[in-house]
Amino acid sequence: xxxxxxxxxxxxxxxxxxxxxxxxxxxxxxxxxxxxxxxxxxxxxxxxxxxxxxxxxxxxxxxxxxxxxxxxxxxxxxxxxxxxxxxxxxxxxxxxxxxxxxxxxxxxxxxxxxxxxxxxxxxxxxxxxxxxxxxxxxxxxxxxxxxxxxxxxxxxxxxxxxxxxxxxxxxxxxxxxxxxxxxxxxxxxxxxxxxxxxxxxxxxxxxxxxxxxxxxxxxxxxxxxxxxxxxxxxxxxxxxxxxxxxxxxxxxxxxxxxxxxxxxxxxxxxxxxxxxxxxxxxxxxxxxxxxxxxxxxxxxxxxxxxxxxxxxxxxxxxxxxxxxxxxxxxxxxxxxxxxxxxxxxxxxxxxxxxxxxxxxxxxxxxxxxxxxxxxxxxxxxxxxxxxxxxxxxxxxxxxxxxxxxxxxxxxxxxxxxxxxxxxxxxxxxxxxxxxxxxxxxxxxxxxxxxxxxxxxxxxxxxxxxxxxxxxxxxxxxxxxxxxxxxxxxx
Amino acid sequence: xxxxxxxxxxxxxxxxxxxxxxxxxxxxxxxxxxxxxxxxxxxxxxxxxxxxxxxxxxxxxxxxxxxxxxxxxxxxxxxxxxxxxxxxxxxxxxxxxxxxxxxxxxxxxxxxxxxxxxxxxxxxxxxxxxxxxxxx
Numbered sequence: 001x002x003x004x005x006x007x008x009x010x011x012x013x014x015x016x017x018x019x020x021x022x023x024x025x026x027x028x029x030x031x032x033x034x035x036x037x038x039x040x041x042x043x044x045x046x047x048x049x050x051x052x053x054x055x056x057x058x059x060x061x062x063x064x065x066x067x068x069x070x071x072x073x074x075x076x077x078x079x080x081x082x083x084x085x086x087x088x089x090x091x092x093x094x095x096x097x098x099x100x101x102x103x104x105x106x107x108x109x110x111x112x113x114x115x116x117x118x119x120x121x122x123x124x125x126x127x128x129x130x131x132x133x134x135x136x137x138x139x140x141x142x143x144x145x146x147x148x149x150x151x152x153x154x155x156x157x158x159x160x161x162x163x164x165x166x167x168x169x170x171x172x173x174x175x176x177x178x179x180x181x182x183x184x185x186x187x188x189x190x191x192x193x194x195x196x197x198x199x200x201x202x203x204x205x206x207x208x209x210x211x212x213x214x215x216x217x218x219x220x221x222x223x224x225x226x227x228x229x230x231x232x233x234x235x236x237x238x239x240x241x242x243x244x245x246x247x248x249x250x251x252x253x254x255x256x257x258x259x260x261x262x263x264x265x266x267x268x269x270x271x272x273x274x275x276x277x278x279x280x281x282x283x284x285x286x287x288x289x290x291x292x293x294x295x296x297x298x299x300x301x302x303x304x305x306x307x308x309x310x311x312x313x314x315x316x317x318x319x320x321x322x323x324x325x326x327x328x329x330x331x332x333x334x335x336x337x338x339x340x341x342x343x344x345x346x347x348x349x350x351x352x353x354x355x356x357x358x359x360x361x362x363x364x365x366x367x368x369x370x371x372x373x374x375x376x377x378x379x380x381x382x383x384x385x386x387x388x389x390x391x392x393x394x395x396x397x398x399x400x401x402x403x404x405x406x407x408x409x410x411x412x413x414x415x416x417x418x419x420x421x422x423x424x425x426x427x428x429x430x431x432x433x434x435x436x437x438x439x440x441x442x443x444x445x446x447x448x449x450x451x452x453x454x455x456x457x458x459x460x461x462x463x464x465x466x467x468x469x470x471x472x473x474x475x476x477x478x479x480x481x482x483x484x485x486x487x488x489x490x
Numbered sequence: 491x492x493x494x495x496x497x498x499x500x501x502x503x504x505x506x507x508x509x510x511x512x513x514x515x516x517x518x519x520x521x522x523x524x525x526x527x528x529x530x531x532x533x534x535x536x537x538x539x540x541x542x543x544x545x546x547x548x549x550x551x552x553x554x555x556x557x558x559x560x561x562x563x564x565x566x567x568x569x570x571x572x573x574x575x576x577x578x579x580x581x582x583x584x585x586x587x588x589x590x591x592x593x594x595x596x597x598x599x600x601x602x603x604x605x606x607x608x609x610x611x612x613x614x615x616x617x618x619x620x621x622x623x624x625x626x
Contacts, residue, residue: 023554041619041620041621041622042551042619044619044620044622045551045618045619045620046551046552046553186554186555189557189601190553190579190601190603191557191559191600191601191603191618192559192601192602193601193602197555207558207576208560208576209559209560222576223574223575223576224574225571225574226571227588228590229564229565229571229589230569230570244528247526247527247528262575264576265576266575266576266577378573378575379586399539400537400538432528432531432532433534434527434528434530434532435538439538439539439541440540441588441590452526452527453527454524454525454526454527454530461523461524462523464530464532464536465524465530465532467532467533467536468536468537468538472540472591473592475540
């Protein structure tokens with residue numbers, strides 16, 4: 001008996017809730033909506049429709065604003081109109097307040113109608129059905145209209161729009177409305193052209209439509225977030241740090257692209273990274289790694305794909321991150337010379353006469369914790385790539401101002417031409433702020449060995465000396481931008 | 491004697507043309523084009539990157555029922571997507587996106603809603619409201 005009462009109470013409560021749903025139009029801003037001087041645009045964003053009807057604070061009926069038609073001097077009922085969003089009508093009465101803004105005119109009317117859903121019609125709107133007409137007395141008195149939802153649509157479970165049509169003849173008075181209440185359940189999707197809410201095709205039921213889902217059959221993954229967003233980027237290093245070199249920026253040249261795979265809750269579950277080793281213009285046996293600034297090593301579950309050749313300094317934890325680090329560091333490879341061996345002569349892919357070796361791609365897959373409260377978001381990622389110079393683990397070369405890892409030996413700072421000042425956040429720059437590494441978010445050719453970068457990229461120095469304001473596209477292949485004789489172009 | 495005259499004339503000529511030469515003005519800054527990378531001079535804050543970070547603030551829109559869809563930021567031609575994720579339309583979102591420094595605008599998509607925003611500044615505020623002019 002007790003169970004029956006609980007069940008009945010639940011049913012009654014649910015039923016009451018559905019009855020209680022009412023769509024309103026007050027012409028006022030919602031408290032949490034973005035600030036906008038035009039309240040009507042806010043209601044349009046919520047799928048209300050207006051034809052020749054504006055919002056006004058003059059002669060308002062309730063609150064600060066009311067709707068107002070143009071001068072209703074045309075007996076065509078569709079002269080001025082207002083449409084609700086799609087709703088599933090409940091039962092009860094449609095209520096609104098209306099008046100004329102001035103006491104002139106021969107006749108004025110406000111008609112109520114409903115519009116059924118028609119999948120084949122324009123805007124999905126079927127043929128309008130009128131069900132009530134109010135004839136105004138020509139005065140400015142407020143009239144409260146209360147009209148029952150037609151039984152044909154009440155509680156039908158089908159989507160409809162409620163429409164008000166305003167028209168008349170003579171004079172120039174306008175028809176105003178306010179404080180609309182329509183019993184029913186809001187059934188429009190502002191993010192889908194205001195069409196009725198519809199079930200989306202979602203094979204893995206993760207709430208992301210298949211057409212947007214990069215992994216439509218895997219509920220643990222939803223989106224790909226690539227960097228660079230299109231194609232590969234290029235990293236170029238000088239490896240004589242802390243001394244300056246010949247600025248050909250080809251001691252190690254890599255292309256890279258990574259993808260932060262997120263789930264339907266926008267949490268990063270996996271990082272897929274491709275590192276393409278293109279050239280080695282040095283004799284040093286450099287390693288390549290990256291630090292995930294600010295991300296603790298225990299946020300990583302596993303790492304697959306690095307290429308190791310037995311470097312004595314390699315010391316990784318089971319999850320593939322390097323031991324002894326504050327932040328997660330992934331050693332991508334420990335010796336570039338083993339990854340991209342020279343075909344003979346000095347360097348690899350930097351002297352055309354020496355022949356060419358096919359670039360080598362290292363593909364990494366890194367998975368992240370998915371424990372609630374421990375997950376990472378895309379904005380948490382700040383990747384900080386670096387080389388490990390000639391098998392000396394404590395000797396890292398980062399991009400300018402790249403923070404070194406815990407295992408870097410800070411004693412190198414301030415020696416030779418390096419002017420790093422950790423207490424000022426200045427790293428891997430000379431006194432004149434010159435770098436030892438460059439990152440370009442596009443794959444670009446690098447120089448032949450010993451060719452100064454600015455002799456190959458003719459707008460680079462203008463870009464740099466303007467502090468990045470001129471020739472932001474210096475790396476693009478445009479007329480006058482490159483001296484291709486200085487570039488290694490296979 | 492003749493040689494003396496010639497030399498004298500040459501001296502006069504040289505002096506005359508020398509007076510036309512513009513003397514260097516120490517106060518006049520002439521931009522120098524470096525001939526070597528090592529001669530480049532930059533501001534200490536220059537970061538040498540071809541990208542920049544833009545802070546994105548999305549002002550959610552109150553909706554009568556929860557509306558979820560894919561929020562996406564991309565180039566206008568949609569070829570490069572900088573961020574995508576599932577969000578409620580009512581959600582205020584704070585994001586940082588890294589875009590090529592050459593880019594001057596991004597396209598925001600939330601389902602059928604599309605708006606283009608200038609990224610000339612490092613902060614962009616986005617909303618879902620389309621501005622329709624009021625009718626008379």
